Amino acid sequence: MIEYIAKWAEHFFVLPVRWFRIHYRNWRELRQRCKVCGCRDKFDFDVPDEVWQAVVPPKYQNRVVCLACFDDFAKKKEVDYSASIQELYFAGDKAGLTFRKV
Numbered sequence: 001m002i003e004y005i006a007k008w009a010e011h012f013f014v015l016p017v018r019w020f021r022i023h024y025r026n027w028r029e030l031r032q033r034c035k036v037c038g039c040r041d042k043f044d045f046d047v048p049d050e051v052w053q054a055v056v057p058p059k060y061q062n063r064v065v066c067l068a069c070f071d072d073f074a075k076k077k078e079v080d081y082s083a084s085i086q087e088l089y090f091a092g093d094k095a096g097l098t099f100r101k102v
Helices: 002-028 049-055 067-077
Strands: 043-045 087-091 096-100
Touching (some): 043 067, 049 067
Antiparallel strands (some): 043 087, 087 096
16 A cells, blocks of 8 residues: 555656656756757757658657667668758857768
8 A cells, every 4th residue: 555655656746846847947948858868959950851750750750859869760760861961050058060061
């Protein structure tokens, strides 16, 4: 019975408070996070919709996916997206950089 109450309390009180604290901090600081791994997304990239739909699972189609997770998905599905990325943007706390394909 005590285990049941502890699980219930964690599910309805502890976890929602943790979720709210993390998301409120990210919202307040305007930080964008990857919805796959939860890491702070510092690289912004753009690929055509056809490549995005071929690589990213439907669950994450309309969400933020970091470059590392996108690369993992592409590797699993054996999709070469290297020709699709023309520019890569880095958004750091002190500087922002643009990398262009040569």
